[in-house]
Amino acid sequence: MSPTSPMQCAASLGAGLLLSVLSLSLGASGSAMAAQATSSISPASQDEQILRIANGAEPGSLDPQQTSGTWETRIVRDLFEPLIAYSADGELIPGLAERWESSASGLRWTFHLREGLEWSDGTPLTAEDAVFALRRLLTPATAAHNATLYYPIVNARAVNTGTLPPDQLGVAAPDAQTLTITLSHPSATLAQTLAMSEAAPLPRHVIAANGADWTRPANMVTSGAFVLKEWAPQSHITLTPNARYHGAQNVTLDEVVYLPIEESHAALNRLRAGEVEIAYGVPASHYAWIQDNLAEALHTYPILGEYFYVFNLREGSPVADRRIRRALNLATRREVITERILGMGQIPSWHFVPEALSEHQGARFDFADWSMDRRMAKARELMADAGYGPDHPLELTLRYNTLEDHKKIAVALGAMWKPLGVQVTLTNTEAAVHYRDLALGDFEVGRYGMIATIADAYDFLNAFSSDNTSNAPGLSSPAYDALIEAAAREGDDDARRQQLHDAEQYLLDNDVVLPLYDYVTSSLVDPAISGWAPNALDVHPSRYLHIDTSH
Amino acid sequence: MLSYTLKRLLQAIPTLLIVITLSFFLMRVAPGGPFDGERRLPPEIEQNLRAAYHLDEPLPMQYIRYLGDLVQGDLGPSFKYKDFDVSELISQGFPASLELGMWAILAALLIGVPLGVIAAIRRNSTADYVVMSTALAGIAVPNFVIAPLLALVFGVLLGWLPAGGWNGGAWQNLLLPVVALSIQQIAYIARMMRASMIEVLGSHYIRTARAKGLSEWKVILRHALRPAMLPVVSYLGPAIAGIITGSVVIEQIFGIPGIGRYFVQGALNRDYTLVMGTVVFYGALILLLNLIVDLLYSMLDPQIRYDD
Numbered sequence: 001m002s003p004t005s006p007m008q009c010a011a012s013l014g015a016g017l018l019l020s021v022l023s024l025s026l027g028a029s030g031s032a033m034a035a036q037a038t039s040s041i042s043p044a045s046q047d048e049q050i051l052r053i054a055n056g057a058e059p060g061s062l063d064p065q066q067t068s069g070t071w072e073t074r075i076v077r078d079l080f081e082p083l084i085a086y087s088a089d090g091e092l093i094p095g096l097a098e099r100w101e102s103s104a105s106g107l108r109w110t111f112h113l114r115e116g117l118e119w120s121d122g123t124p125l126t127a128e129d130a131v132f133a134l135r136r137l138l139t140p141a142t143a144a145h146n147a148t149l150y151y152p153i154v155n156a157r158a159v160n161t162g163t164l165p166p167d168q169l170g171v172a173a174p175d176a177q178t179l180t181i182t183l184s185h186p187s188a189t190l191a192q193t194l195a196m197s198e199a200a201p202l203p204r205h206v207i208a209a210n211g212a213d214w215t216r217p218a219n220m221v222t223s224g225a226f227v228l229k230e231w232a233p234q235s236h237i238t239l240t241p242n243a244r245y246h247g248a249q250n251v252t253l254d255e256v257v258y259l260p261i262e263e264s265h266a267a268l269n270r271l272r273a274g275e276v277e278i279a280y281g282v283p284a285s286h287y288a289w290i291q292d293n294l295a296e297a298l299h300t301y302p303i304l305g306e307y308f309y310v311f312n313l314r315e316g317s318p319v320a321d322r323r324i325r326r327a328l329n330l331a332t333r334r335e336v337i338t339e340r341i342l343g344m345g346q347i348p349s350w351h352f353v354p355e356a357l358s359e360h361q362g363a364r365f366d367f368a369d370w371s372m373d374r375r376m377a378k379a380r381e382l383m384a385d386a387g388y389g390p391d392h393p394l395e396l397t398l399r400y401n402t403l404e405d406h407k408k409i410a411v412a413l414g415a416m417w418k419p420l421g422v423q424v425t426l427t428n429t430e431a432a433v434h435y436r437d438l439a440l441g442d443f444e445v446g447r448y449g450m451i452a453t454i455a456d457a458y459d460f461l462n463a464f465s466s467d468n469t470s471n472a473p474g475l476s477s478p479a480y481d482a483l484i485e486a487a488a489r490e491g492d493d494d495a496r497r498q499q500l501h502d503a504e505q506y507l508l509d510n511d512v513v514l515p516l517y518d519y520v521t522s523s524l525v526d527p528a529i530s531g532w533a534p535n536a537l538d539v540h541p542s543r544y545l546h547i548d549t550s551h
Numbered sequence: 552m553l554s555y556t557l558k559r560l561l562q563a564i565p566t567l568l569i570v571i572t573l574s575f576f577l578m579r580v581a582p583g584g585p586f587d588g589e590r591r592l593p594p595e596i597e598q599n600l601r602a603a604y605h606l607d608e609p610l611p612m613q614y615i616r617y618l619g620d621l622v623q624g625d626l627g628p629s630f631k632y633k634d635f636d637v638s639e640l641i642s643q644g645f646p647a648s649l650e651l652g653m654w655a656i657l658a659a660l661l662i663g664v665p666l667g668v669i670a671a672i673r674r675n676s677t678a679d680y681v682v683m684s685t686a687l688a689g690i691a692v693p694n695f696v697i698a699p700l701l702a703l704v705f706g707v708l709l710g711w712l713p714a715g716g717w718n719g720g721a722w723q724n725l726l727l728p729v730v731a732l733s734i735q736q737i738a739y740i741a742r743m744m745r746a747s748m749i750e751v752l753g754s755h756y757i758r759t760a761r762a763k764g765l766s767e768w769k770v771i772l773r774h775a776l777r778p779a780m781l782p783v784v785s786y787l788g789p790a791i792a793g794i795i796t797g798s799v800v801i802e803q804i805f806g807i808p809g810i811g812r813y814f815v816q817g818a819l820n821r822d823y824t825l826v827m828g829t830v831v832f833y834g835a836l837i838l839l840l841n842l843i844v845d846l847l848y849s850m851l852d853p854q855i856r857y858d859d
Contacts, residue, residue, distance in 0.1 A: 235808035432583030469591035
């Protein structure tokens, strides 16, 4: 490099910077005017059905294949209907497909689309759109987070890793109204995965024409009950009914406004001030007050999530000794955490897979019914066996990701384990560092939380397969792997349920985890809203909702 | 003056380059990555994501790619807000932050400066004690206490103003966040103004002015105010840059679509491009405002001249 080139470099960089700052400020004034001109959050009026939702956060995307958070799928579900949809209470019901059947082997599935389906721009919606969406979902460049859920489809893994072209995926459209999906092994969760918004047919004509900009309000064309009217990032997203939706006659809302309110106190204030009708998430610190004062609006219900700690089973870890892990599990008073620390109706867990997965016949710790005295006696005995006690304490580091509630729980665990001669040191880091370190095995006992991607026990249990990247404990058990592998391919429901039960019981019997409680969530819903039902999946499609203006 | 300005603008380029380089590499050294979460991604998926954002390339190459894009005014796509480019996010959010911030600064100046002057003139009087202890309280009580309190009292309990929302920057929606944002600034400016006014009032030229028989108000307005403003003006450069780039607390509590949250969320999510974009934007803004402050100096203080 010649001596002058850094200067030139710097000069052109400077020019570029000035240009970007200039263009930013120009763009700024331009969009400020646009914002004023188009601002459209109107106050809810008596006759208009305008529903305003405090939705937790700004969506990272409105492309169904780029979303995974509940606050994102809530909007996307209103815009795009998958082949299989959800009822108001979270049951699977026909969506764009009116019916489907599988071959006797469970390997070939046929979906029959409703007649006369149209995109919101009037273009016919065909099975080719469904084929296009599934191929796009597994294309490496799409980088879809949940792509592995679709690996049972023939060639899905090869397509997703770039070794086969997308047209080799086991999906086909023999005619405009029929979609066939071929699997490489039976999958008990296929219907559930196809009900996820990322599997919804996509408007290939719009994506072809607009590329990455297809999700902008001016471009987006939808199949669901609503269309995207306006998207002002961090301000609001406004949806209006899609007249071409197959169930349009049952949609009563005139407008749905999603507000990305992250602060749950702010959401509560907005609800109390009559500025929103639904608020997802309530401030834990005000829970008792809400119970007393907003009881009619408050809904608290279990969701498919588990709060637990993982033990590092790797060699050299102080909790590699199972006796110590069992002693800690025995000495943990889960009800103290759920009732005295949290108090929002969380369910103490003597299991690992949340109870809300009702189909799953839950496994349990064998000491679940013991008295506390008996548990503590056993725990002391195990610690003594392992060579520890009040005179020879075990030093243990507890890691959690930085959050006040996590801290309270970690402190409580330290206090509960103290009588066993365990001296706990607490370490907290921000979430990104925490989970990276746990995955690398750089911890002793670490806080973990898991929310189901699909309503199936496999989704939780698969995390501890030897080769799974979420396997923080470092469990490496051929027996466990065999159970998980068998459940993934089992076509018979009862046999599969038994395999998953056995896998969960293995985790508990070997104290791989320290489960604490099943998550619950709380929502505030204006009593004037009908059609809203709490459910474990926490799905509440707006098309079922209605505002009773006489309320 | 013109050549001075040009020189300063040119000097800003290497400064910014250093800021960009440091931030770029510091961000990458930080443990944890943009795709780390409760659910670790399967290796295939993580590989796809890394390739999509060029994170699979060697770091020096990514750095050169970033600078190359930056020169063309491209701040890259956000990792978290995938449907938008970082420059789009900033240009859509900045007007709200700017509008809110300018009102807050204006309020802070219009209230803080007179309060400081009054406290200085009536030094050690009741008025002084009231102003200064209120200012101290204003500094001590943080935003995250004042803001929800304002929303609760005026939005929920009294129902006079919206409890939140932007509504295109309507005055009803602006009022509470402007108050919340300006309280600390009013307090800072009042204290600063008082201290510097006291100092100026004790100087020789003020004594001369008084000796000439000018009225006290004339002395203060014509002779003391301008030099006493100097510390406030130099404070205003970084303060304006800080305020018009948004406050994450105010934005979250009042639901304002500004860019303050991007500074915090970008860093926590390891959204590399968003962090870099906000750093570049903030850095350029600070340099620009500091230059303006220095130019204002020469207008306020005749002893300062920018000749070559």
